[in-house]
Amino acid sequence: MIDVLTNYEIQIRLIIYLVILVIMMFWEQLSPRRTPAISRFIHYSNNIFLLIFNNVIMRIFFPAVTIGISYLSSEAEWGLLNMIDLPSWIEIILAIIILDIIIYMQHVIFHRVPILWRFHMVHHTDPEYDMTTGSRFHPIEILLSLGIKTISIMVFGIPVIAVVLFEIILSSSAMFNHGNIHLPKKLDAVIRWFIVTPDMHRIHHSQDHIEFNQNFGFFLSCWDRIFRTYQESPSIDHRHMLIGLPEYADPRDIVWLSGMLMLPFRKRQTQ
Numbered sequence: 001m002i003d004v005l006t007n008y009e010i011q012i013r014l015i016i017y018l019v020i021l022v023i024m025m026f027w028e029q030l031s032p033r034r035t036p037a038i039s040r041f042i043h044y045s046n047n048i049f050l051l052i053f054n055n056v057i058m059r060i061f062f063p064a065v066t067i068g069i070s071y072l073s074s075e076a077e078w079g080l081l082n083m084i085d086l087p088s089w090i091e092i093i094l095a096i097i098i099l100d101i102i103i104y105m106q107h108v109i110f111h112r113v114p115i116l117w118r119f120h121m122v123h124h125t126d127p128e129y130d131m132t133t134g135s136r137f138h139p140i141e142i143l144l145s146l147g148i149k150t151i152s153i154m155v156f157g158i159p160v161i162a163v164v165l166f167e168i169i170l171s172s173s174a175m176f177n178h179g180n181i182h183l184p185k186k187l188d189a190v191i192r193w194f195i196v197t198p199d200m201h202r203i204h205h206s207q208d209h210i211e212f213n214q215n216f217g218f219f220l221s222c223w224d225r226i227f228r229t230y231q232e233s234p235s236i237d238h239r240h241m242l243i244g245l246p247e248y249a250d251p252r253d254i255v256w257l258s259g260m261l262m263l264p265f266r267k268r269q270t271q
């Protein structure tokens with residue numbers, strides 16, 4: 001299974017991404033949580049072009065870095081999980097939990113450190129909130145994230161299978177929890193005890209300065225509860241709450257791909 005996952009990693013990830021994309025596209029069309037203010041086609045296409053741009057850049061300059069480092073760590077017996085003897089399924093679950101808490105902490109740090117916020121704000125300037133928002137990140141943030149992930153794999157000895165599974169889990173859950181989809185309230189309440197739901201993470205995209213420093217989780221919902229950054233519901237209801245950053249309103253900066261790429265380098269704004 002490890003060989004299949006690593007040899008066909010790109011193909012497997014692409015197929016899973018496309019399947020979830022189609023499911024979410026229909027779901028957002030049939031049962032939207034909010035009424036989109038800008039053309040769905042323009043919004044989808046610009047955000048997806050940014051995702052494609054990021055993936056092409058990473059594949060050209062840093063192909064399979066995380067998988068390579070994971071193999072190297074395993075061979076050299078680097079990292080915590082390579083030093084202790086555990087059944088492989090426990091090791092995989094532990095590795096996924098470790099990677100998820102690191103993503104949570106990384107997200108908090110990207111909000112707290114001004115220079116990092118300038119790149120992360122590309123994600124937050126999205127005036128809409130739908131499945132494509134989940135993959136809307138500036139290439140520099142993707143690059144920094146790759147560096148953090150690579151160090152984490154070495155320090156914790158994350159096995160290859162967990163590296164690939166976590167990438168699939170993270171991109172799938174980001175599409176789901178950024179979805180402009182309606183989930184029945186009771187179902188949402190049950191799911192969010194385990195994983196982040198759209199109604200939980202949407203609060204993080206509020207224009208309210210307190211709310212956008214809450215609900216940082218991307219997959220497991222427990223970290224926000226443990227570290228007291230959890231907010232159950234927004235101050236204005238989900239249908240009417242304001243999304244994005246009020247200081248950025250020009251569609252050329254926040255909707256179009258070229259604007260998103262240049263945004264961190266424009267005149268300094270305060271968080």
Ligand SMILES: [Zn+2]
Pocket residue numbers: 107111120123124204
């Ligand atoms: Zn954020």
